[in-house]
Amino acid sequence: MRKADEQGFREFAAANAASLRRTAYLFCGDWHTAEDLMQSSLMKMYLAWKRIKDLDNLIAYARKVLLRTWLDEKRRPWRRAEQRDGELPDAADATVDPDTTSAKLWARELVHTALLQVPPRQRAALVLRYFEDLSVAEVAVAMGCTEGTVKSQTARGLATLRTIVEKLDSSSGRVAS
Numbered sequence: 145m146r147k148a149d150e151q152g153f154r155e156f157a158a159a160n161a162a163s164l165r166r167t168a169y170l171f172c173g174d175w176h177t178a179e180d181l182m183q184s185s186l187m188k189m190y191l192a193w194k195r196i197k198d199l200d201n202l203i204a205y206a207r208k209v210l211l212r213t214w215l216d217e218k219r220r221p222w223r224r225a226e227q228r229d230g231e232l233p234d235a236a237d238a239t240v241d242p243d244t245t246s247a248k249l250w251a252r253e254l255v256h257t258a259l260l261q262v263p264p265r266q267r268a269a270l271v272l273r274y275f276e277d278l279s280v281a282e283v284a285v286a287m288g289c290t291e292g293t294v295k296s297q298t299a300r301g302l303a304t305l306r307t308i309v310e311k312l313d314s315s316s317g318r319v320a321s
Contacts (some may be wrong), residue, residue, distance in 0.1 A: 262301050
């Protein structure tokens with residue numbers, strides 16, 4: 145690869161790695177796996193950089209590569225046997241009221257736990273639409289489907305998420321604020 149191309153890729157990777165890692169975490173629910181997914185996606189883009197460097201929207205392409213990488217990981221047999229039921233520690237912000245912080249952390253953990261139980265394609269649609277704030281058309285391109293499919297997957301995903309949140313909320317015995 146020419147030095148100018150390599151420098152262009154390095155700048156792109158440095159500017160977008162954190163965003164891709166956050167999106168990967170929302171897909172998979174594990175920071176270590178998210179790091180692996182982000183790195184695998186960037187490696188794939190590096191190998192194809194000569195062909196893709198002139199694309200109009202490289203970040204959209206990167207999200208699509210990330211989504212495909214995650215879906216490929218989900219299909220691997222050894223991933224299916226892995227159990228992830230440990231708790232992730234949250235760091236509290238000392239400048240915020242403890243009661244407010246506790247409620248926010250509880251709500252965030254509740255939604256995140258529920259999101260991890262939503263089927264993969266529905267979860268991908270929800271993450272791309274509401275966490276990455278992409279339009280229906282952009283999500284359709286990233287997922288490789290029609291806009292109607294994105295709308296139906298999003299609607300089903302929201303319904304599933306709502307059901308799971310209600311089930312988790314009622315089983316926790318905590319009253320929502």
